Amino acid sequence: MADILIIDDEKAIRKTLTEILSFEGYKIEEAADGEEGLKKFKEKNFDLVLCDIKMPKLDGIEFLQKAGEINADVPVIMISGHGNIETAVEAVKKGAYDYISKPPDLNRLLITIRNAMDKSSLVTETKVLKRKVSRVQEMIGESAPIKKIKETIEKVAPTDARILITGENGVGKELVARWIHEKSNRASGPIIEVNCAAIPTELIESELFGHEKGSFTSAIKQRIGKFESANGGTLFLDEIGDMSANAQAKVLRALQEGKITRVGADKDISVDVRVIAATNKDLLKEVEAKNFRLDLYHRLSVILIHVPSLNDRRDDIPLLVDKFLQDICSEYGIAKKPIAEEAIKLLQEYNWTGNIRELRNVVERLVILSGKTITAEDIRSYVMPK
Numbered sequence: 001m002a003d004i005l006i007i008d009d010e011k012a013i014r015k016t017l018t019e020i021l022s023f024e025g026y027k028i029e030e031a032a033d034g035e036e037g038l039k040k041f042k043e044k045n046f047d048l049v050l051c052d053i054k055m056p057k058l059d060g061i062e063f064l065q066k067a068g069e070i071n072a073d074v075p076v077i078m079i080s081g082h083g084n085i086e087t088a089v090e091a092v093k094k095g096a097y098d099y100i101s102k103p104p105d106l107n108r109l110l111i112t113i114r115n116a117m118d119k120s121s122l123v124t125e126t127k128v129l130k131r132k133v134s135r136v137q138e139m140i141g142e143s144a145p146i147k148k149i150k151e152t153i154e155k156v157a158p159t160d161a162r163i164l165i166t167g168e169n170g171v172g173k174e175l176v177a178r179w180i181h182e183k184s185n186r187a188s189g190p191i192i193e194v195n196c197a198a199i200p201t202e203l204i205e206s207e208l209f210g211h212e213k214g215s216f217t218s219a220i221k222q223r224i225g226k227f228e229s230a231n232g233g234t235l236f237l238d239e240i241g242d243m244s245a246n247a248q249a250k251v252l253r254a255l256q257e258g259k260i261t262r263v264g265a266d267k268d269i270s271v272d273v274r275v276i277a278a279t280n281k282d283l284l285k286e287v288e289a290k291n292f293r294l295d296l297y298h299r300l301s302v303i304l305i306h307v308p309s310l311n312d313r314r315d316d317i318p319l320l321v322d323k324f325l326q327d328i329c330s331e332y333g334i335a336k337k338p339i340a341e342e343a344i345k346l347l348q349e350y351n352w353t354g355n356i357r358e359l360r361n362v363v364e365r366l367v368i369l370s371g372k373t374i375t376a377e378d379i380r381s382y383v384m385p386k
Helices: 011-023 036-042 058-069 085-093 108-133 144-156 173-182 201-209 244-255 285-288 295-298 315-330 341-349 355-369 376-382
Strands: 003-007 025-033 048-052 076-080 098-101 163-166 191-195 234-238 272-281 304-308
Touching: 003 036, 003 163, 011 025, 011 108, 011 191, 025 036, 036 048, 036 058, 048 058, 058 076, 058 085, 076 085, 085 098, 085 144, 098 108, 098 191, 098 234, 144 304, 163 173, 163 295, 173 191, 173 234, 173 272, 201 244, 244 295, 315 341, 315 355, 341 376, 355 376
Parallel strands: 003 025, 003 048, 048 076, 076 098, 163 272, 163 304, 191 234, 234 272
Antiparallel strands: none
16 A cells, blocks of 8 residues: 655545545545645655645745655655746756645556555666676675775676675675676676586586586486686686585696586587686595595685675775665665664674675565664664674
8 A cells, every 4th residue: 555645735635635545545645735745755765755846934845855855756746826837847956756736637647656655666677687787796895804805806806806805794705706706807707607606526526517418317317507607707616615625626637728518428528618616614624524625725826815704894884774774765765774873883893603694684674674763772672692
């Protein structure tokens, strides 16, 4: 059920519109002038506004401008008994969805409201889709470790040097890999991700190198592996510390010779792939424990990039929270929620065991559960352990 705000200094007009639109199933709130209307607009997320032009305290055009600064995605339909073509054109230029003269034609009013709602929904959906298909997210942070990572990326991205990214779970290793790809000479090619920890040991070779039909029981047709799929682009091997010994040997050969062989085939296939690997493990300790090949480690770690934990970059938390609030509120189709300074300080003091991934989840939880402003009490209630 959509929420509509009616702003008009004529009580009879407000009452008539409220009765008509309530009957149509809309939830209505009223304001007797532009100032009261702006106050309500700031306090609540409305789906549409019907606004008179000539009003005391704050006229309709002024309201339109100020409302656009708060949330430009909410359609505003201007209504006036004193209007002319010039007024209508000015209103639309200032951002109004449409202009209707008083007394409004009921059918036209309802159709205009329905069309405005549909357009608003499409705008929101388009923003969400654009975000989903955007090639790479922004790397947020101004702390010394993040500045160092950005500087390193600028230097190494244009090369074909292999890179090993280390760091705890949830710190953003995949984001670093995607940034390197986007800034590389291979940006027009694909970036293919393989989570080595998520693929069963017996299937990892088929996943990476592909297989021929009939090469094993369930191989009912030929399959192209990730190395071939990434040809001309970047292959991101996430959690490479969990790769089986047999697969490690084949990856080493692919890196050394630039060739792979599908499972069940004899023919070598040349591949032009830049490999970026990532792990949350200490690979040198894994080498000592005979779980990882030293020669593969050296092949992968031409450039080492360590992504710090969120606890080691607490100065970046305000920037990250602001970005997540913007993204999440936009996804939910609501105005960005403000957050109190004390709430930010509490988030900076919190122990982030899940790093940035955990912080984003927490911000989403706060957006859903908090009131108009995210307060310190919200942090204590919904974030801090009891």
